Amino acid sequence: MKSIKKKEIKKDKKFENKHIGLAKSKVVATGKVEMPLIDRYNTSYIGEIYFGTPAQKIRALFDTGSANCWVFSETAKKELPARTKAHRKFYSYNPAKSSTAGKPNDSSRCRIGFGSGWLKGLFTTDTVTLGNPSTPSKDIIVKNFTFGKVYQ
Numbered sequence: 001m002k003s004i005k006k007k008e009i010k011k012d013k014k015f016e017n018k019h020i021g022l023a024k025s026k027v028v029a030t031g032k033v034e035m036p037l038i039d040r041y042n043t044s045y046i047g048e049i050y051f052g053t054p055a056q057k058i059r060a061l062f063d064t065g066s067a068n069c070w071v072f073s074e075t076a077k078k079e080l081p082a083r084t085k086a087h088r089k090f091y092s093y094n095p096a097k098s099s100t101a102g103k104p105n106d107s108s109r110c111r112i113g114f115g116s117g118w119l120k121g122l123f124t125t126d127t128v129t130l131g132n133p134s135t136p137s138k139d140i141i142v143k144n145f146t147f148g149k150v151y152q
Contacts, residue, residue, distance in 0.1 A: 033130050033138065033139060033140050034131070034138075035048070035131065037062065044061055044062070044063070045061070045062040046060065046061055047059075047060060047062060049129065050128065050129040050133050051071060051093050051098070051128055051129075052099075052100060052126050052127060053127055054097075054099075054133075055129050055133040056091070056092075056094065058072070058091050058093060059090075059091050068123075068147065069128075069148065070119065070147065070148040070150050071092075071093045071147055071148065071149055072091070072092045073093055073121075073149045073150055073151050074092045074093070074094040075151040076092065076151050077090050093126075093149060095124065095126065095149075098126055100126055100127045100143070101124070102124050102126060103124070104123070104124040104149065105122060105124060106122060108122050108123040110122070119150050120151055120152040121148040121149050122148070122149060123146055123147065124146075124149050125144045125145060125146050125147075126144075126145060127141060127142065127143050128145040128147070130142075
């Protein structure tokens, strides 16, 4: 096996600077928020979080191996086969229904592969609520949270 010399490895600083900043969000909170999670054989956890104002419920996969939060959009939901839609309830994010939705960053369009398949999306911002929006005193609310919106 050929060893790689350090000088042969090139970092794309332009790419890193553009995308690393997108994944940074500062969360400062005190207290405790209870969020029930569905344990799928100790390999994944599913729970509900809320995006936008007013809050839109999203069923999320809490992936500790991913650097970004990805949210299913209305566009992606429309592209699902009818058979898939008939067997499951899909919650999706619609920025047009949120008064706090940021403008999507068109220069952040990307295609990312996971073990279960590929997604296409772009990054945007909105308010995210952890907890239950009907009890705001017990929630963690993050304004201008950066996340990936899946469109395909």
